[in-house]
Amino acid sequence: MIVAGFGFRAGASPDTLRIAFDLARRGLPPVTHLAAPQDKVAALAPLAAALGLPLMSLSPEALIGVTTPTHSPASLKARGVGSVAEACALAAAGVQGRLLRTRHISPDRMATCAIAQGLVP
Numbered sequence: 001m002i003v004a005g006f007g008f009r010a011g012a013s014p015d016t017l018r019i020a021f022d023l024a025r026r027g028l029p030p031v032t033h034l035a036a037p038q039d040k041v042a043a044l045a046p047l048a049a050a051l052g053l054p055l056m057s058l059s060p061e062a063l064i065g066v067t068t069p070t071h072s073p074a075s076l077k078a079r080g081v082g083s084v085a086e087a088c089a090l091a092a093a094g095v096q097g098r099l100l101r102t103r104h105i106s107p108d109r110m111a112t113c114a115i116a117q118g119l120v121p
Contacts, residue, residue: 001032001033001093001094001117001118001119002028002029002030002031002032002033002100002115002116002117003031003032003033003034003035003056003088003089003092003093003097003115003116003117003118004021004024004025004031004033004034004035004089004113004114004115005034005035005036005084005085005086005087005088005089005090005091005092005113005114005115005116006020006021006034006035006036006040006044006084006085006088006111006112006113007036007037007075007079007083007084007085007087007088007103007111007112008020008036008040008043008044008084008110008111008112009110009111011110012043012106012110012111013110014046014047016106016108016110016111017043017044017047017106017111017113018047018050019106019107019111020085020104020105020106020111020112020113021034021047021113023104023106023113024085024101024103024104024113024114024115025101025113025115028100028101028115029117031051031053031115032053032054033053033054033055033056033092034047034048034051034053034054034055034056035055035056035057035058035088035089035091035092036055036056036057036058036088037057037058037060037063037079037084037088038057038058038059038060041055041057056092058088058091058092060079060080062091063079063080063081063084063087063088063091064080064081066081066086066087066090066091067082068081068082068083068086068087068090068102069082069083069086069099069102070082070083070086070102070103071083083102083103083112083114084112085103085112085113085114086099086102086103086114086116088114089114089115089116090116092116092118093116093117093118094118094119096118096119097116097117097118097119098116098117098118099114099115099116100115100116100117101114101115102114
């Protein structure tokens, strides 16, 4: 299981989400799942559909306590985690998940994407 986790601001465009995804996955094995906080999955659904990948919705409780190598003050304030993208990728990948790529930021700074590997669910 290779999970692309996302964090993004309200108003992030589908193109922005795709760019963040493409930047993060470059040179890695194929992504098998996308993941985002449950209040953001609707905005990510078009990308999941375009890629033909399942979309995992993560509750706020699933993200709290996930340790991330990146520490964004905005993410800490908004969600209580250092990086929403990294926390989503790790939480979705499961207990034995590990980051393959820390967050990549879209050029317009509206979205981030990180990649984690976990055991097949």
